Amino acid sequence: MIERRLLLTAAAAALGTANLPVCGRAEPAWPSKPLRVIVGFSAGSTPDLIARTIGDPLSQLIGQPVVVEDKPGASGNIAAAMVAEAHDEHTVGAMINLNLTIAHILNPDLVYDPRRDLAPICLVGTTPFVLAISPKWAKQKAGLDQLRAAGSKLNYGSVGIGSMAHLGMELLADKLGIKPTHVPYPGNPKVLAALAANEIDLAFIPAGITMQQVRAGTVGALAIASAKRSELAPGVPTLAELGVPDVEIEGWVAIAASAHMAEAHRKKLETLTLQVLNTPDVRKQLTRQGWDIAAMPSAAFAHRLETETAMLSRIIKAQNIHVN
Known part of the structure; x- marks a missing residue:
């Protein structure tokens, strides 16, 4: 009888606590798969x-x-x-x-x-965007004043409509008061190739790939569109240093x-x-x-x-x- 009463008591206790929340239950490990x-x-x-x-x-x-x-x-x-x-x-x-x-x-x-x-x-x-210029402009040691003077005769490349390079150049063009023609390309290597061949005049291109071509002498680097100079583009001034502030475009x-x-x-x-x-x-x-x-x-x-x-x-x- 004693054993039976103990079993009944234990069963009642279990039923009474079955619906209570379990405190301290560990959350499933995450991630649980790749x-x-x-x-x-x-x-x-x-x-x-x-x-x-x-x-x-x-x-x-x-x-x-x-x-x-x-x-x-x-x-x-x-x-x-x-x-x-x-x-x-x-x-x-x-x-x-x-x-x-x-x-x-x-x-x-x-x-x-x-x-x-x-x-x-x-x-x-x-990565900062470099304002890269074609060999034609680089040989002339051209600056922003020459680009202003060229105005609507300029064209520029980007990796597509709505890209940072496209929007950044439109912002710069507005600051300079010019209306260059936009030429989209399928990727930055194509933009660089067009720039080196003087098919376009300028482009915003990430520093990591632009500076390789600058060092090789195939394109020029006029400025970077960043708040401060970057170790990725040593020696290249910011647009703000050249008198055009508030053009800060990064990838x-x-x-x-x-x-x-x-x-x-x-x-x-x-x-x-x-x-x-x-x-x-x-x-x-x-x-x-x-x-x-x-x-x-x-x-x-x-x-x-x-x-x-x-x-x-x-x-x-x-x-x-x-x-x-």
């Missing part, structure tokens, strides 16, 4: 190289493989849309300025809106996730990615690839996105630029 990093550009592109550079050390920290998948097309917007629509908690993207700022402003028909559907994790690296690559991803998971990824970016080996590799290390956390990066989006939106509206 982390996908989707890149909107082809293998060997700068976002692809950055994703692979940080991928291996990141996988060691998270305890899961980091798989880089290249999904090129539409200036990275196809890949950005894939990230925006992901609900699996294990998909992020390596993205450029356009994808996280003005994509939806340039093309309202896009299936994603960066401000609504994407969450910044961290800014990885930045950058960042890590972003879907806004659907749990905040705790985003925060963990941010912390570990920043840890990777502050390791000497990774910093050396990214610098060699032509990047200034930003390692900017999500809060500061979100503020930068707001400021940059507003600035680029003004250019788009003033010049009536759109992409269908």
Whole structure:
């Protein structure tokens, strides 16, 4: 009887506590499977190289493989849309300025809106844009006054409508009071080749690839569109130093996730990615690839996105630029 009463008491106690919340229950480990990093550009592109550079050390920290998948097309917007629509908690993207700022402003028909559907994790690296000039202008040791005098006779290259190089040149043209003709090309190597062949007069091109050609003497470097001089373009003055302030155009690559991803998971990824970016080996590799290390956390990066989006939106509206 005693044993029976003890069993009944234990059973009643179990029934009485079965529906109570369990305190201290551990959250499931994250990530629980490989982390996908989707890149909107082809293998060997700068976002692809950055994703692979940080991928291996990141996988060691998270305890899961980091798989880089290249999904090129539409200036990275196809890949950005894939990230925006992901609900699996294990998909992020390596993205450029356009994808996280003005994509939806340039093309309202896009299936994603960066401000609504994407969450910044961290800014990885930045590179200043060099105002590169053709050999014709470089041999004349031409400056901004000569460009002003040439006015509408000038033409310039970029990697496409709505790119940072395009918008930056439109901003500069407005400051100089000139109306050069825009000639789009499929990639910066094509822009550089056209510049070296005197097919175009000038272009904004990332410092990492421009300065190789400047050192080789195939193109000239007039200025950089940054707030201060850069070690990536030694000896090249800023536009502000040449009397044209407030033309600050940088290229950058960042890590972003879907806004659907749990905040705790985003925060963990941010912390570990920043840890990777502050390791000497990774910093050396990214610098060699032509990047200034930003390692900017999500809060500061979100503020930068707001400021940059507003600035680029003004250019788009003033010049009536759109992409269908």
